Amino acid sequence: DVKVTQSSRYLVKRTGEKVFLECVQDMDHENMFWYRQDPGLGLRLIYFSYDVKMKEKGDIPEGYSVSREKKERFSLILESASTNQTSMYLCASNTGSGGYTFGSGTRLTIV
Amino acid sequence: GQQLNQSPQSMFIQEGEDVSMNCTSSSIFNTWLWYKQDPGEGPVLLIALYKAGELTSNGRLTAQFGITRKDSFLNISASIPSDVGIYFCAGPSLIQGAQKLVFGQGTRLTINP
Numbered sequence: 001d002v003k004v005t006q007s008s009r010y011l012v013k014r015t016g017e018k019v020f021l022e023c024v025q026d027m028d029h030e031n032m033f034w035y036r037q038d039p040g041l042g043l044r045l046i047y048f049s050y051d052v053k054m055k056e057k058g059d060i061p062e063g064y065s066v067s068r069e070k071k072e073r074f075s076l077i078l079e080s081a082s083t084n085q086t087s088m089y090l091c092a093s094n095t096g097s098g099g100y101t102f103g104s105g106t107r108l109t110i111v
Numbered sequence: 112g113q114q115l116n117q118s119p120q121s122m123f124i125q126e127g128e129d130v131s132m133n134c135t136s137s138s139i140f141n142t143w144l145w146y147k148q149d150p151g152e153g154p155v156l157l158i159a160l161y162k163a164g165e166l167t168s169n170g171r172l173t174a175q176f177g178i179t180r181k182d183s184f185l186n187i188s189a190s191i192p193s194d195v196g197i198y199f200c201a202g203p204s205l206i207q208g209a210q211k212l213v214f215g216q217g218t219r220l221t222i223n224p
Contacts, residue, residue, distance in 0.1 A: 004153070033211070040120060042199060043154075043214040058211070090153050092212075099144070100212060102153030 003027075006091050006103040013110055019078040021106050023091030030095055032074035034058075034066065037088040037105070049074055081110045117200050117215030125223050130187040132218040134200030143176050143183040144201040144212070154199055158185070187220075195222050 007022040025032065031050050035043040035058075045058030047066040055066050063085060067075040074093075078085055086109050092100040117134045124130060134143070142161055146154035158169050160176035160183060167174055173186045187194055200215040 009151075035214075040216055042115075042117070042216040043212075045211060045213075048211060092153070099156050099159065100154075102155070104151070104153050 004091055004093055004101050004103040006089075006106050008106050009104065011106055011108045013078075013081050013108065015081060015083060015110055017078075017081045019081045019108070019110075021076040021078075021089055021091075021108070023074045023076070023103055024072050025074075025091075025093040025101070026072065027093060027095070027101065028071065029093035029101075030071070031093060032068065033092045033094075033100070034064075034074065034076045035090045035092065036060070037090055043090065046076065083110050086110045115200055115202060115213055115215040117218055119218060120216060121219040121221070123221045123223065124190060126190060126192060128190055130190055130194070130220060131184065132186075132198060133182060133184045134215045135182045136202065137181070139180040140202035141180070142203050143174070144203075145172075145174050145183070145185050146199045146201060146214075148197040148199065148217075150196065154197075157198075190220075190222055192222055192224060195220055 004025045013019050033048040034046045037043050044060050046064050047058050049055045049068040052071050065077045089106045091103040094100045115134050115136050145158045147157050148154040158174040163180050164178050165176040171188045175184045197217045197219050199217050201212045204211045
């Protein structure tokens, strides 16, 4: 069964910490995405990548960066975590114009 | 950028009732997608619509692609407890060869047994 795997389901970090969220897909997909999900706001795109070492800003990139050193792995980095980054983070991947496959999400709490 | 407005934001219904939700956009989409997110999981694709006016069913779910290409509807008939979750509409934007999905705000469905 094809999968997008996010390394942590739940994470609690302190304000000011550098936080890494990892995502791995086993479908050889070119495109990978990071969204955050907040009540009443739906899913908002933070960053996406359409190839190794390539990255593009989404709608809300401020306070985040990403890394894609290998095709199967797309990392989201919170450079200096703040409480307003407490959220559910969802990783997804697809190929070409195909449908997205989502991971199960990481619920991140910044204290 | 493109935005999708989804309504209602939440629904509280009795088991067995039918459910309707819709999604509108200020711009045209060539594809409409409906996803469902179970509690604690990522969204999963339910139905994809590719043609204006198209009506597509998946079991008790029926979705329609509006004629104007600016709206879509999802109906669930005879709801059951496992229908609980958040339903999202989505439409694709093509940016530099990558299909980026734009999502609605979601409709949270709660069912009373």
